[in-house]
Structures are given as C-alpha cells and as structure tokens.
Amino acid sequence: MTFPSATLLAQSALSGVFIGSMYGLLGMGLGLAWGLLHIINLAHFGFAFLAAYLCYQLASVGGIDPLLTLALIVPLFFALGVAVQWLLSRFAVSPLNSLLATFGLTAIIEAGIQYFWTADFRKLESVYSGQKLRMGGLFVPIPELLTLVLALLLGFGIWAAMRYTNLGRALRALAEDAPMAAAFGVNRRAHALLLAGVCGALAGIAGVCLALSFTLTPSQIYAWVGVVFAAVMLGGLGSPLGPLAAGMVVGVSEAVTMAFASPSWAPIVSFSLLIALLLLRPGRA
Amino acid sequence: MPFLHLPAFYESFLYLVFHWIVLATSWNILSGYSGYFSFGHGAFFGAGVYTTAVLAGKYDVPFLWTLPAAALVAALLGLGLGAVVFRVRHVRGELFALLTLAATFVLATIVLNTPIDGGPGVYLSAVPVPKLAPTASGAFYMMALVLAIGTVFIAYAISRARLGLGLFAIHDDEDAAEVMGVPTYRYKLVAFGVSCALAGIAGGIQALFVSYVTASGTFNITVPLTVILMSVLGGTRSWGGPAIGATVITILLYATTAVDQPVAGKAAVGAVLVAAILLMP
Numbered sequence: 001m002t003f004p005s006a007t008l009l010a011q012s013a014l015s016g017v018f019i020g021s022m023y024g025l026l027g028m029g030l031g032l033a034w035g036l037l038h039i040i041n042l043a044h045f046g047f048a049f050l051a052a053y054l055c056y057q058l059a060s061v062g063g064i065d066p067l068l069t070l071a072l073i074v075p076l077f078f079a080l081g082v083a084v085q086w087l088l089s090r091f092a093v094s095p096l097n098s099l100l101a102t103f104g105l106t107a108i109i110e111a112g113i114q115y116f117w118t119a120d121f122r123k124l125e126s127v128y129s130g131q132k133l134r135m136g137g138l139f140v141p142i143p144e145l146l147t148l149v150l151a152l153l154l155g156f157g158i159w160a161a162m163r164y165t166n167l168g169r170a171l172r173a174l175a176e177d178a179p180m181a182a183a184f185g186v187n188r189r190a191h192a193l194l195l196a197g198v199c200g201a202l203a204g205i206a207g208v209c210l211a212l213s214f215t216l217t218p219s220q221i222y223a224w225v226g227v228v229f230a231a232v233m234l235g236g237l238g239s240p241l242g243p244l245a246a247g248m249v250v251g252v253s254e255a256v257t258m259a260f261a262s263p264s265w266a267p268i269v270s271f272s273l274l275i276a277l278l279l280l281r282p283g284r285a
Numbered sequence: 286m287p288f289l290h291l292p293a294f295y296e297s298f299l300y301l302v303f304h305w306i307v308l309a310t311s312w313n314i315l316s317g318y319s320g321y322f323s324f325g326h327g328a329f330f331g332a333g334v335y336t337t338a339v340l341a342g343k344y345d346v347p348f349l350w351t352l353p354a355a356a357l358v359a360a361l362l363g364l365g366l367g368a369v370v371f372r373v374r375h376v377r378g379e380l381f382a383l384l385t386l387a388a389t390f391v392l393a394t395i396v397l398n399t400p401i402d403g404g405p406g407v408y409l410s411a412v413p414v415p416k417l418a419p420t421a422s423g424a425f426y427m428m429a430l431v432l433a434i435g436t437v438f439i440a441y442a443i444s445r446a447r448l449g450l451g452l453f454a455i456h457d458d459e460d461a462a463e464v465m466g467v468p469t470y471r472y473k474l475v476a477f478g479v480s481c482a483l484a485g486i487a488g489g490i491q492a493l494f495v496s497y498v499t500a501s502g503t504f505n506i507t508v509p510l511t512v513i514l515m516s517v518l519g520g521t522r523s524w525g526g527p528a529i530g531a532t533v534i535t536i537l538l539y540a541t542t543a544v545d546q547p548v549a550g551k552a553a554v555g556a557v558l559v560a561a562i563l564l565m566p
Contacts, residue, residue, distance in 0.1 A: 040379055091563040096322060096378045100513065101562040107510060107555030111548045222506050226387050268394040271387040278384045279373050 020251025024244030029202035035238020046109035051207025081200020227270035303429035311483035317521030318452035325385025327508035333488025359485025393504035
C-alpha cells in the first residue's frame, strides 16, 4: 500500500462530500417517513431509480433539459408517495410489514424498469455531464455540485419548515404522541399523506440527481440501500439535516478508503458502519 | 424417480422445487417460528456455495465431503453473528432484518475481494457429480430430495419440541417468555445455527448444480426475497407451510420463465408479497 498524495486525498475527500450529499438526499425522504410515519420505505430507492430512468428518457429521447424534468417528476412522485402511504395506512401495517411490503414493491419497480429500459447500463448525456470547474488543483464536476446544492437547499428548507411553520409543528407533534395531537385537532391522515407525498417528491429529486451523475442499471437499486440506511440511522430518524451530515461523513470515509485500498472494498465501510450502529445505538429507532 | 428414465428436465425442475423447499423451510426455523425476520439467508446460503466451490473447485476435495463443511461454515457464521446480535436487546423486528441484510453485503464484499473468489468467479465444471443415480440430473434430484425431506422433518421435530414452543413464545412476547423461564438467547442461537447449516448444504449442492459461481450471482437479494415470500405465503407458524409456498412459487416462477417472461415473474413475486403482507391478518 502506497500513501496517496495530498492532492489525491483532497480530491477523494471532495468526491466523498459529493457522494455524501447524494446519500443525504436519498436518506432525507427515507428518514422522515421512518421517523415521523413509522414506515420503512424500501421502495424509496425504487422510486428514485424510476425517477432517474424517467429523467433519462425525457432528457435523452425527448431532448428536455434534465433539470426541467423536475417539473413533471416532482408532482408525479408526490402522487406516488401519497398513493403508497394511503395503501399502507389503509391496512395499518407495522414497521416490519411496511419493510416487507415495500420490498415487494421495489421488486415490482425493478422488474418494470428492466422491462422498459432493459438491464443495460444507461448514462444520461446532457449539457451538464462532463462539465467541470477547476479550483486550485481540484476538479469540481458540475452534476455533483448540483446535487450538493439541491441537497443543502432541501435539507435546510425542510428543517426550517418543520421548525417554524404550523404544519411542521403538527407533524412533529403527531410523531411524538399521535392520539394527543389528534385531540388538539391535528388531522392525522391528511398530514401523513402530505408528508409521504413530500418524501415521494424527495425520491424523485434524488432520482434526477442520480441520472445526472451516475450510470443507471436496475440492480443498482440495492447498491444504495445499506449506505443510505447507515446515513439515516447515524443522522437520526425524522430529521432532514442529520442524514445529510451523516451521509457526508460516510461518503468521505468511503472515498478515503478507496484512495488507500481497492474501490471494490468501499461497500464494507458503510455496511459495517450500519451493523455497528444497529448494535450500539439503542433507542435510535 | 431417476430410475424411471424420464427426461432430465423433470429431474432438474424437481431439483429446483426441493432446493427452494430447503431454503424456505430452513429460513422458517428461526425467522418464522420466532418472528426474527432475517434478510440475510442469502449470506448463509452463499457461505455454503463458496465453501463447496473453493474446496471442490480449487482443492479437489470430493464433492460429498464438502457438504458437511458447507453446513459447518454456514452454521459457524450464523452462530457468530447470532452470538453478538441476540445479546443486544433492542435489535428486533425491522432492525434485525436490516442488520442481516447488511451482513450479507459485508460477506459478499469480503468474498469478492479476497482469494476466496477474487473477482472472476469459481468454476466447478471439472468436479465430478457423485454417482447416486444413472444421470447427473438424477443425482441432484436425489441429493435435494433427501435434504428436503430431512429439512422438513427437522422443522417438524423442532415445532413439536420444547425448542419450538420456546420459539413460538418468543414470537408472541419475548419479554414475557424470558420471565417465564424460556432461555430465549440459547433457543434463538440454536435455531439460527440449524437454519444456517441447512441453508449452507443447499448452497453446496447448488454450487455444483450451476457449476460456475460468482459473488454477485450468489449474494443478491433474490434468495432472501424469495424465501420470505414463500414462507409468508405458506404460513410461518407451521412446519409444512414454507414447503407448500416454495412449491407454488417455484412453479409460478418456472411458468413465467417458460413463456420467456422472467421479468414478469419477478414482478409477480413482488406483487404476491405486497398482497400477502397487506391482506393477511
């Protein structure tokens, strides 16, 4: 093992921050639904990939700017999120059963993606791809920078909304003590559906970012599960900024591992971290 | 059966049915009886696959001798994981499911990056199939049949024994069971060990059946998804339910592959799982 140069390490740390913002963006919707709705939505990853493929289709075949596809994808995935939540709450599922049911849903989405787009690798070529800024000795790719900016904006936006608006207060009250909040006149069903819609929309936005930066293939859906769960559990359930910060910690530690060892070792960092967290952090979930 | 000289297709198809019966029933011994849903059955199945692949494919150990080794490696992995996990009181339900899923990917990464596999996969095409029947497919059929009968019998015996009653009690209310004197830690560990050992043997046989194993093909989400589906569909509290679920789902999957729609098969499995979870009481 040779010791990597300072530039390589700095570049690794930077790409760790970028991939960490992707983890955070994916984790935001997952963690909000888990913490506030007690739904562990594996289909969140399926939705993100579905959005990524839709963005790919619209942008590469329809010739639309990938960022403009958000105008279609955000409302569509808001509706999908609402629909799934409606179904799950209709049958009053436990957290474990929500995990199982959305596992099945993810398999359906994966099969659907494989049917329409095949299992081939797909890479979105857009005006943004391959564009880089040069800062000092470091390269800053534009698609990744867009992900980081979007993640920060959404993270702080949702944090502020949860903290300062009546809607956010109602949601937090419901998570803490639902019957009491209901007694104070908070409409539980409507708020749950709204929040699930927001989580769905977040999956859609994360999907567009995925399409901008990454090569897509259906089986990649599961590659994100471990690391994003690790970020969510590390950052705290039901918080929008926690997963983002934790995602960056995980991302940087992975990227530095890759600088020292072979890239194929990277998954072991996040999955070991997830196992350690599950064992050592009581009361996190 | 193999001595009737039917076309090899029937033997191979029945091999698959028995293979899934073993995996689903062995999963059910811990997860179904005690309610600790494991998403990591693929890890123990994969441990068996790679034990046989490495011993038979690289060190020329006779195939049948690798099967006890496959059981042992898988069981030790399960006992090691269980010895840590079952000590931690809050790792139940969905957290146990996530943890076992993560363990699968850790194991896959280790296998992929060490000389166990190293990346290109392991070939077993030079390994002779044991002469248990006139044809190779017949031999696989015989091995899987014996293993399936053995697994279902073990599942039956456990469900009738103190161990099974203890596991059912853990499922219903673990804290109450503990207070009533059920040694919950030991019961869960024993059930996990048995469950993993059986999955390991199934993996060992499967390694020779497919004769070329890769890390991504072994440690993917298919095994946990399918066994959970089969067991939930068949009934997790009965010893025979997973076997029935396995038979039905294998036929369903085969039917969609036969008409050249394997993707539709995957979607159908997902849809059945969603429907089963939502509609079952």
